[in-house]
Amino acid sequence: MTDETDTIAAVATPLGEGGISIVRIAGPRSLEIADMIFQGRRVPSKMPAGTFAHGFARSIRDGSIIDEVVLLVYRAPHSYTRDDVVEMQGHGGAACTRRLLEEVLKAGARVARPGEFTLRAFLNGRIDLTQAEAVADLVKAQSEKAAAIAVEQIRGHLGQAANNLYERLACIAADIEAMLDFDEGELPLSVAKGVAESLHLIYQEVTQLAETWNIGRALRDGVRITIAGRPNAGKSTLMNRLLGRDRSIVTELPGTTRDTIEENIIVAGIQARLVDTAGLRTTDCKIEREGIRRAWEQIKCADIVLYVIDSSQGLHQEDVNSLNVIGSDRVLVVLSKIDIGRNVSESDLSKFRCFPCCLITGAGLQELRNHLANVLSLKASVETQFVVSQRHKVLLDEACSFIKKATDLLKTGEEQALVLCACDLRGALEKIGQITGRDVSKDVLDQIFSRFCVGK
Template identity: 35%
Template sequence: MNIQDNIIALATPSGAGAISVLRISGKEAISIADAHFKSIRKKKLSEQKSHTIHLGHIIDGQKILDEVLVSIFKGPNSYTGENVIEISCHGSPFIQQEILQLFLRNGCRMADAGEFTMRAFLNGKLDLSQAEAVADLIASDNEASHQIAMQQMRGGFSSEIKKLREELLNFASLIELELDFAEEDVEFADRTQFIELLNKIQLVLKRLIDSFAVGNVIKNGIPVAIVGEPNVGKSTLLNALLNEERAIVSDIAGTTRDTIEDEISIGGIGFRFIDTAGIRDTKDVVESIGIKKTFEKIEQAQVVVYLIDSTKLIGNKDFIKNIRLELEKIKNKFPQKPLVIIANKKDQISEDLQDFILTEIADIAHTNAKTKALLIAAKGNSGVEELKNILLEFVNTGALRNNETIITNSRHYDSLLKALEEINHVQDGMANGISSDLLAIDIRQALYHFGEITGEITTDDLLGNIFANFCIGK
């Protein structure tokens, strides 16, 4: 990749639309655009101020390709830090390609995936964690993931890491200085203050590492497995949650033979609901495969919703016993997994019996913080909103409300773990009176891992892996 080239790409999605935007970045971006732009007011783009918009035509010789608006952003006050031109044209795929090919023949090359953002990073407009947040922002599909990406793009996470790195670097410099005076047995770094700093760094790193568990599920959507016996209303509940006929519903037990997934946003957080095949003994080969997949989905889910047919709970001790055994298996195998036990079809029992049913399933649940009991009628949407509120209770949104830094990037998580390991080594070394030269090695490694996050330490392979996941045009 040659970052001295002038690059061009479509910045809006391909296909027909009202308008499309093509972006050019590079030292000669403005002069290249000038050669093929005819202003309606006879303006030359090179003579215009930055951050201005101009109406005119893109021309190929004597041929007019389209009437356009051209926006000028002069470096370093642009997204990439270079001269940038954005051409807003009509959204015909033919027009897009005609303009694109014109500039590819006249001084531009096609941008690689993420190359505009990579140039912004290389030119000091963004650090590496902020650049990665751009991709997360584009991919965000709910309020929570959007909020986290915005916070990271504004530099909330990177500024926290930079501050810790700077404080550690100051002490590291003093310890390195001690090595130059090793024969004189002097200490420039105050060991008491250094221990306090290490404790502070350790607490911050642990908090950030712990936040990844929440951040990762928020970013990717929280998987919720809807399980239970056949014909208890699992597909009906899924349709009620999604507010559409997503799953086939019938009175025939075993209708759902494979898992069906869809996602909705509840309280700004994405939940991915998985409607599974009913659990029962069966000789049907296809249905058996579906039941096997059900148990796989329970293992993958963050929350399990277990449906029971409330009409079968009345005076059926064997049924209740079997349900208890099934739920105990799930709770014993996944003790940390939130479980919602729902008695469905309450509309088919009298109001006098509903309190009895709710007491019965609460008793089955042995209700605690991670197990909830609920009585609903999925077919009539009764109790569905209460279920949504219960699901939100299981998600730790306190960090979001308090605007705390939440980690969603696995690369950052890995670097934080490695940095914490090195800090722990330094603390152990301090406690055991290890010499300054050995302490310095662990401190350098911790600084290295901090630098990996913000991009102060990078390799071509690392940048290639990160920006290859971006869309072309960003």
């Protein structure tokens, strides 16, 4: 855990050439440090909150000018971290930005750790843990929909849902604790039955919230699309066509692709990870066998498999065997080389959705693209204002387990079961509380904020 009494600093913009660069300072000495470095008509420590000044950043040692800057002042508690915060905006060059940060550190600040500004915002109560996580998700978002769902989470919708569940569950837990004060035989069975019904409703809501993880994974991590098939079927050509550029090597020699090749594409506003794989066949070549093993690994973890069949050669038994292993629920069959011949008909593969294509001219490819867009849109369809992450899902699943055990105990009608029921509800409350950070360990915080960039 960090020391909140420290004053921290970091470059808040990407390193390299750019229009501007920002050095951010937060903590009790931020205004004092700014006074030591800033040279202008206004003194930073005397500036009101939410104001800015033009001037120059200078060396503490000899007063030499480092850069022309605009200085912004945010006073506690009305800042990102709820500390006093100063930002110096200079020219976006690596050398002057590095020198400016060095002067800030010489003046008494220390380098901020990854995510430390957002960690302070959480520890100081400005945001909850779901909002803090959403900041990292927004920075890393590769698609419009991923960015949109991160913004909704920053606005607090997921945290509000978790808090609502927590508060309702806490009320039921308090009722259970109150029931323990009744003498044996005094508690009406109807009371326990009513509490069990209320618990079941919460159980359903927690389960539904946990199920949004599949959508969240698709939006945050991208949908994984693996291109598979026998050698020389046109897999690499399909990869290049979908990317719109030559990424995979294409030759007439079977077995050209020996390892997986991965690239990101955006389809219907959703990030997808496109993977080209080695051709599937029986071979004595040790290197090619390793490539085939890796291809099957990619097939197993794929959300969608584009299985390419050379329609000019007819349906090979190896294709039939591979498709039977993969199954039809996530496979789209691409019948390639239709310009040479059509010796495989869609009726031969009636269990699969087929797309006859000429990958050289692009004929038939738009229908495949349109279908992919529809499939990805369904996989990442967002009907709620929030989706959960892997961390949230684990906690929700554990909470569900506690709630179910508590409900089953209540249904027994045995008064001695109330003690065990109360313990289970405390366990459920702990898990749901950890979602927003009501009760979270240092190790969990370290793991969450290690995902952040320095300066955020």
